[in-house]
Amino acid sequence: KNQVEQSPQSLIILEGKNCTLQCNYTVSPFSNLRWYKQDTGRGPVSLTIMTFSENTKSNGRYTATLDADTKQSSLHITASQLSDSASYICVVSDGFQKLVFGTGTRLLVSP
Amino acid sequence: GAGVSQSPSNKVTEKGKDVELRCDPISGHTALYWYRQRLGQGLEFLIYFQGNSAPDKSGLPSDRFSAERTGESVSTLTIQRTQQEDSAVYLCASSPDRATTDTQYFGPGTRLTVL
Numbered sequence A: 001k002n003q004v005e006q007s008p009q010s011l012i013i014l015e016g017k018n019c020t021l022q023c024n025y026t027v028s029p030f031s032n033l034r035w036y037k038q039d040t041g042r043g044p045v046s047l048t049i050m051t052f053s054e055n056t057k058s059n060g061r062y063t064a065t066l067d068a069d070t071k072q073s074s075l076h077i078t079a080s081q082l083s084d085s086a087s088y089i090c091v092v093s094d095g096f097q098k099l100v101f102g103t104g105t106r107l108l109v110s111p
Numbered sequence B: 001g002a003g004v005s006q007s008p009s010n011k012v013t014e015k016g017k018d019v020e021l022r023c024d025p026i027s028g029h030t031a032l033y034w035y036r037q038r039l040g041q042g043l044e045f046l047i048y049f050q051g052n053s054a055p056d057k058s059g060l061p062s063d064r065f066s067a068e069r070t071g072e073s074v075s076t077l078t079i080q081r082t083q084q085e086d087s088a089v090y091l092c093a094s095s096p097d098r099a100t101t102d103t104q105y106f107g108p109g110t111r112l113t114v115l
Helices: none
Strands: A004-007 A010-014 A019-025 A032-038 A045-051 A056-059 A062-067 A072-077 A086-093 A099-101 A105-110 B005-007 B010-013 B019-024 B031-037 B043-050 B065-069 B075-079 B088-095 B110-114
Touching (some): A010 A019, A019 A032, A019 A086, A032 A062, A032 A072, A045 A056, A045 A062, A072 A086, A099 B043, B005 B088, B010 B019, B019 B110, B031 B075, B043 B065, B043 B075, B075 B088
Parallel strands (some): B010 B110
Antiparallel strands (some): A019 A072, A032 A045, A056 A062, A062 A072, A086 A099, A086 A105, B005 B019, B019 B075, B065 B075, B088 B110
16 A cells, blocks of 8 residues: 655754654655645645655755665754744655655744 | 635635635646645545546545536636535645646645534
């Protein structure tokens, strides 16, 4: 069954600290993996999209990694800011018909 | 340029009434998705339009749900005889081509509350 699992479910960190969110998937075939940020009351916004051949991709303070062999991805947030408080969603595509969504990690950055 | 827009932003209705939600995708985007997101839950796929192909309706939860899209422009999601469990945020997303290979751009959503 195609699944995307994210951990932790929720996370609280202090402003300025780093954190890493995890995503494991079983989607096959694999085309690409995306990370989205969803602020409360808003639609998701794309942070990164990585294909099979890409191991890492950065977008400002956000760095995503991909290990297609172990089917794992991580999203690392550096020097967190209060505005990073949001849900982070991992989405895996098979390139044809399916986008499989994780349920997200809810991050709270505390002052 | 303009992003994906949805209307209304909020809709409160009584159980049993019909509602119609609207999505205006980014101009030129051929792919359009509808999702449902219940409070504290992940995104649930509802329906997918790709150009002039027959839509993928496999995510629609019941025959009370239907959606239409005129060409590559506006889409409407209709929920008939609404139930309380239909309360959720309904999100629309569009992509330049196939959503499975292109980035999706999401609208702000319509928050539906069924009393």
